[in-house]
């Protein structure tokens with residue numbers, strides 16, 4: 159076995175699922191509010207958590223310098239030795255994400271291949287199935303049902319496409335292999351592509367919905383109770399505590415987003431209303447013209463956002479897309495925790 163194959167085996171082993179990442183030592187303001195340890199017991203990694211992504215970027219910088227330190231496989235070996243070492247003291251999911259970014263953006267590290275999502279995280283997506291032959295009759299249920307699209311939500315390739323997009327275009331930027339000490343790079347027209355890619359995913363989902371007799375997706379109001387629940391496929395690993403120990407949980411019908419400690423839903427709504435107002439008027443608050451690129455960058459939000467204060471809960475446009483995802487992800491446990499802490503409300 160040559161050295162590259164050896165290294166590939168080490169990467170494959172390192173990137174398989176890790177059931178319960180340990181809690182990190184500390185975490186700055188906004189992300190701490192968004193994924194509170196008081197609620198989760200341990201802090202899960204999410205590429206939408208800006209504080210965790212800052213640590214990812216630091217590690218990525220370190221790994222990039224190591225990859226540059228020696229040509230070919232010698233540099234990559236130094237990278238994997240360091241990743242192993244860091245995994246013992248850091249949240250291993252943070253180290254893995256930094257490594258995946260290196261494998262996406264560094265010319266030498268790109269020789270190492272990322273295994274399919276269904277191989278790395280088989281407990282979170284379904285294995286690919288043999289396609290149903292076109293001539294076989296497909297039974298359409300008499301009553302349209304949300305369960306008809308379970309396959310779509312748990313499809314390994316659709317989820318992998320989404321994961322891959324965020325690796326190619328990280329909101330926190332990526333480290334330039336030719337200049338590792340420089341500021342992380344946000345790619346040209348990333349904001350525009352962010353809107354386009356998510357719009358395309360939604361268009362495909364709406365097409366599938368119409369095909370099984372369901373109405374297209376409706377916009378979600380911040381205070382709205384969501385009638386539809388989500389009950390993952392029995393083959394997937396689901397957290398019985400509603401997402402407290404594993405970032406994948408059943409959502410009962412009738413849930414709505416609740417306040418996170420120190421970060422109320424009202425803040426998210428204010429950011430969303432301000433973004434909508436900018437999109438409608440064609441101008442941001444500072445008078446900058448709204449373009450697809452600037453709007454996407456401000457919604458996502460990346461360093462190209464028009465809001466320099468975006469990581470502060472008091473900011474005008476905030477960090478809407480990433481923090482919204484965390485609000486929604488915590489939906490199954492936040493209300494329970496609020497109820498326990500404040501039984502009168």
Ligand SMILES: [Cu+2]
Nearest residue numbers: 320323324356
């Ligand atoms: Cu996304």
